[in-house]
Amino acid sequence: MAEETTTVEETTADAPVVRIGDVAAHAGQRVTIQGWIHNRTDKGRLQFLMLRDGSGLIQAVAFHKSVPADLFEQIGTLTQESAVRVTGLVKPDDRAPSGFELGVDGFELVSLAEADYPIQPKEHGTGFLMAQRHLWIRSQRQTAILRIRATIIKAIRDWLDEHDFVLVDTPVLTPSSCEGTSTLFETEYFGEPAYLTQSGQLYNEATAAALGRVYCFGPTFRAEKSKTRRHLTEFWMVEPEIAFADLEDIMEIEEQFVSYVVQTTLAKHRDLLTDVLERDVSKLEGIQGSFPRISYDEAVERLQKGDYPDFPWGEDFGAPHETFLAEQFDRPVFVYHYPTAAKAFYMAEVEDRPEVCRSVDMLAPEGYGEIVGGGQRATSAELIERRIEEHELSREDYQWYLDLRRFGSVPHAGFGLGVERTVAWICGLDHVRETIAFPRMLEKIYP
Numbered sequence: 001m002a003e004e005t006t007t008v009e010e011t012t013a014d015a016p017v018v019r020i021g022d023v024a025a026h027a028g029q030r031v032t033i034q035g036w037i038h039n040r041t042d043k044g045r046l047q048f049l050m051l052r053d054g055s056g057l058i059q060a061v062a063f064h065k066s067v068p069a070d071l072f073e074q075i076g077t078l079t080q081e082s083a084v085r086v087t088g089l090v091k092p093d094d095r096a097p098s099g100f101e102l103g104v105d106g107f108e109l110v111s112l113a114e115a116d117y118p119i120q121p122k123e124h125g126t127g128f129l130m131a132q133r134h135l136w137i138r139s140q141r142q143t144a145i146l147r148i149r150a151t152i153i154k155a156i157r158d159w160l161d162e163h164d165f166v167l168v169d170t171p172v173l174t175p176s177s178c179e180g181t182s183t184l185f186e187t188e189y190f191g192e193p194a195y196l197t198q199s200g201q202l203y204n205e206a207t208a209a210a211l212g213r214v215y216c217f218g219p220t221f222r223a224e225k226s227k228t229r230r231h232l233t234e235f236w237m238v239e240p241e242i243a244f245a246d247l248e249d250i251m252e253i254e255e256q257f258v259s260y261v262v263q264t265t266l267a268k269h270r271d272l273l274t275d276v277l278e279r280d281v282s283k284l285e286g287i288q289g290s291f292p293r294i295s296y297d298e299a300v301e302r303l304q305k306g307d308y309p310d311f312p313w314g315e316d317f318g319a320p321h322e323t324f325l326a327e328q329f330d331r332p333v334f335v336y337h338y339p340t341a342a343k344a345f346y347m348a349e350v351e352d353r354p355e356v357c358r359s360v361d362m363l364a365p366e367g368y369g370e371i372v373g374g375g376q377r378a379t380s381a382e383l384i385e386r387r388i389e390e391h392e393l394s395r396e397d398y399q400w401y402l403d404l405r406r407f408g409s410v411p412h413a414g415f416g417l418g419v420e421r422t423v424a425w426i427c428g429l430d431h432v433r434e435t436i437a438f439p440r441m442l443e444k445i446y447p
């Protein structure tokens with residue numbers, strides 16, 4: 001019996017292992033692909049295997065006469081998601097998604113998947129898919145999003161690194177709040193209360209006084225009670241902070257930075273965006289140059305003259321207001337000088353108008369809402385002490401932060417860009433839950 005069984009060495013000999021994404025470079029050669037069965041179609045003497053390996057999809061065609069009989073029989077038993085090594089000739093094929101097809105002559109089963117793979121090639125509800133997120137991420141659409149996210153993160157870092165910003169990691173466990181106490185995740189730190197960070201900003205202000213231009217990049221946490229398409233409880237934020245900068249400076253930096261991220265991503269992933277995600281990329285092409293700027297006052301006027309005649313001055317915008325405002329522009333719009341009472345304690349005041357602050361939000365087009373929040377920071381210890389009281393924060397917790405004003409206080413400004421909202425916008429997704437491999441949302445922590 002033994003001599004009748006075909007060995008792997010026989011069938012895969014001399015065929016280098018190649019990623020599907022690289023097959024073009026091997027046209028006309030025998031290669032081995034290692035991957036999973038995405039789909040199999042049985043045509044009797046022909047077996048069509050759709051293989052995926054994370055870098056792409058390729059159809060492998062096994063003809064009964066080209067493959068040893070025992071292997072051909074085994075191919076006929078393959079279930080969806082079975083792991084395989086397939087060897088064959090790379091043949092150009094205009095109809096194939098990758099432009100190539102694999103003419104199979106060798107095969108090795110790595111592991112046979114159980115027959116009840118939960119995600120079938122049909123429509124599934126989002127609730128079901130979210131509970132299967134560990135498997136759902138294997139789909140073509142989800143891998144495209146994860147790839148694009150990685151490129152967005154690289155573009156973010158490249159731009160900042162090339163513009164002299166130093167990456168300084170800030171702590172995840174913190175003794176106090178940065179963005180208000182209502183969304184803090186509390187934990188215990190050796191008998192004392194501690195919180196998961198909402199933002200690295202306050203620490204950035206300290207490191208900016210050491211290095212001039214810094215950024216932190218990491219996960220941030222907010223116990224958001226709202227169930228919306230823009231809110232996660234754990235999200236990634238990149239936060240640059242610049243010494244000797246004011247509000248106008250950061251608006252200029254933000255528009256260059258965001259334009260670079262969008263254009264770099266578009267240049268690299270035009271195909272994934274158009275073919276897999278069906279994104280209308282013409283909407284992204286114009287994201288460059290300077291972005292329009294309106295004050296909060298003007299924004300309120302626009303709302304009142306438009307769909308929201310009763311919008312009261314002083315309130316923060318909700319998602320529908322942001323969408324209404326952003327729809328009036330073909331690129332992101334800056335809204336600056338928000339009411340001081342609607343923003344965090346550290347904001348600088350506008351001169352002669354303390355009721356508004358030197359804050360700025362960037363609202364993305366097409367209803368994606370605020371993707372960047374930032375502003376110029378208060379420089380005077382007295383103002384910050386007063387705000388700490390007004391916001392009912394504990395003075396003790398912010399002693400170190402006040403030190404920054406006591407020893408060489410300078411005008412400085414910074415901002416935070418939310419990665420998931422940026423990914424949702426660039427990819428044209430209708431919910432942030434698909435922008436991260438394992439989203440954390442209100443009351444959802446599985447898997």
Ligand code: 4AD
Nearest residue numbers: 199201231232235239371372373374414415416418
């Ligand atoms: O506007 P935010 O709260 O600003 C800050 O945290 C500042 N300390 C940043 C700074 O100046 N260094 O948050 C900044 C961005 C938002 O514009 C949004 O893109 C994102 O973080 N964000 C969220 N993304 C997903 N889910 C949430 N719950 C988010 N909350 C904020």
Ligand code: MG
Nearest residue numbers: 361370372373
């Ligand atoms: Mg904000």
